[in-house]
Amino acid sequence: MRLSSYYLPTLREEPSEREIPSLRLLLKAGYIRRIAAGVYTFLPLGFSVYKKIENIVREEMNRAGGIEILMPALNPSELWEESGRWTNFGPELFKLKDRTGRDFCLAPTHEEVSVEIVRRTVKSYRQLPLLIYHIQTKFRDEPRPRGGLIRAKEFVMKDLYSFDRDDKGLDESFEKIKIAYERILQRLKLPYLVLEAEAGAIGGKYTLEFTVPTPSGEDEVILCENCGYASAKSIARIGERDTQEEDISEDTNLKKVHTPNLTTVAEVASFLGIEPKKLVKTLLYLLDGKPIAALIRGDRELSESKLALAIGAKEIRMADEETILRLTNAPMGFSGPVNLKEEVTIVADKEVAGMKGFVTGANEKDYHFLGVVPGRDFKISLVADIRVAQMGDPCPQCGEDLMEIRGIEVGHIFKLGTEYSEKMQAYFQDEDGSLKPFVMGCYGLGVSRLVSAIAEVHHDEDGLCWPPCVAPFDIILILVNSQDEEQRRVAEDIYARLSDRMSVLYDDREESPGVKFKDADLIGIPLQIVVGRKVKDGIVELRLRKNHQTEDVPIEEVEERTFAVWEKIKAE
């Protein structure tokens, strides 16, 4: 491709959206352009990278036994009502009406359509397992798009849906796709973590998240560097550690103190002149409608997900003011475990169970208790790991200190079981003649998001630096002085010779050398050939974008040498 007749709008100045490196560089290097918040156009170079990623994903899905179809972006409301997600999915679901007033949504994911297709066409266990996938533009009405392609309102996703006879089949399908994902991320030269995660709006019993660690990511990850334990922060488990000295207070005489209008941990602590960790906060929740008091140290954060998990509840929501008043006889801010109504189940965080002589609300307006001791002053119904893990907490597997890092979630896979197939009445006939619901799994991978993830990992101060397998071109051929007849002749010649076996971007523009070198580094094509002043000695330069390593190559050996180097860097 001749750059003089190509379409590459690079920016000389830094774009105004420059918070995260990948977005800044993708905009500056002319890969993408923003059309609206969370909506982007792929320009030629960006589209090229996108297509290469898409193809790698496709190859690995096919290798894992997936069969590609294409489902519609526009979905009728009926299917979503069957699954219950027309309302449950929440405001993120893009809804619209056609001219006759019929309801549709722009699909954010395709469980409904895939079940609809399979239930109409698959009737026998003999047709299972079935792994269908598609790569499609999907939509989510994000409250706040960010990071360019990372969290967009419109994005491209690969979703695979597995249909099996039973749990064993599901386990096998799940494992196949998990391996495929690891292969994809390895091929894309992305470091990644496989996390225990939450199911969110998709549902399901068991899920794994594939996350690329990077400081600009928005996913919060808890990691153990010692044993490799990794989890989404919201559900990360915390290991055992002996009760600290500091958690046991000398003064264990139960005493009521006047704390007028002090409702927050910070206020009470500063009023009493003690540290927030000497307090225990009592958070009232309704889990599947049943009242629960969750006890947690004053300076810690409760994980609603872990609490729900510990109780085995499906639905969790904070108790409203009225309920709190009814259960504790006091307004919000003065709740405590002592003298709570019978009907309230007291769940204490592991850490709290070891504490003694702490401060809690007194279940009476404007009063707190000092010197509270569990067992003596109130009864704990359940001790559980319910707080949000943070840096320094012990690893649940090996006990070492946990780390907190950030990452970009690029994939998420779920064991759905029969949730959708039962709701949508999707049955097949098994070997024994009985009708059974399909056992399903679903496996998402953010294809457009991967473009950003790779850019986020593979760049330097000069610009992007693509791994060869996804680079928009294999090599950029730079004609330094377009006025110099000899240089031009040599460049044209090399362009013709290389183009048979490689994709070559030939910078034949009448630009000054500085512009060409800067652009070449910025757009990040892995190999560069510089046809410049050494031509008169019969030499051109072959350079690596990655480390700017340069070698002089005699013109007649360019092909041979270039192919050799190309093969080498591809194999790295």
Next chain:
RNA sequence: CGGGGCGUGGCUCAGAGGUCAAGAGCGCCUGGUUCGGGACCAGGAGGUCGGAGGUUCAAAUCCUCUCGCCCCGACCA
């Protein structure tokens, strides 16, 4: 949805009642010079200052409303 910020040629920004019947740098067009790390000279095109109301003799500038965008948070594959 809460908090903060910003909308001025294609891009990055300055201008904060009159001296702006609107500026700079970069980009773009014409001519010339230059040619190994975002060149130089000369000339030129390009803007209803996001939109709508209002205040004023006078509004890019002040007020009200509105739309859009960015950041932090809440939320979330």
